[in-house]
Amino acid sequence: xxxxxxxxxxxxxxxxxxxxxxxxxxxxxxxxxxxxxxxxxxxxxxxxxxxxxxxxxxxxxxxxxxxxxxxxxxxxxxxxxxxxxxxxxxxxxxxxxxxxx
Numbered sequence: 001x002x003x004x005x006x007x008x009x010x011x012x013x014x015x016x017x018x019x020x021x022x023x024x025x026x027x028x029x030x031x032x033x034x035x036x037x038x039x040x041x042x043x044x045x046x047x048x049x050x051x052x053x054x055x056x057x058x059x060x061x062x063x064x065x066x067x068x069x070x071x072x073x074x075x076x077x078x079x080x081x082x083x084x085x086x087x088x089x090x091x092x093x094x095x096x097x098x099x100x101x
Contacts, residue, residue, distance in 0.1 A: 019034055033045065
């Protein structure tokens with residue numbers, strides 16, 4: 001049996017020709033450093049964030065509703081439909097069934 005739940009203390013790295021991005025945690029990200037290959041200097045790229053990171057999604061949702069932004073609504077609704085579709089496909093391909101299926 002496998003699980004997506006892990007507890008690693010290792011940072012994630014993305015290596016490029018000119019340097020390496022070092023990300024402390026995938027979610028929530030607290031620190032992103034860019035280490036330049038030529039001089040090994042590290043530049044901090046992450047800014048400060050709210051402790052409760054869902055506040056950003058809530059603010060965007062409120063803004064979309066208040067401004068009656070139909071284009072954003074349709075974009076996010078389509079994305080939600082696609083996520084639900086592919087989640088269901090992956091779930092069924094892996095034999096994860098709910099009662100009644």
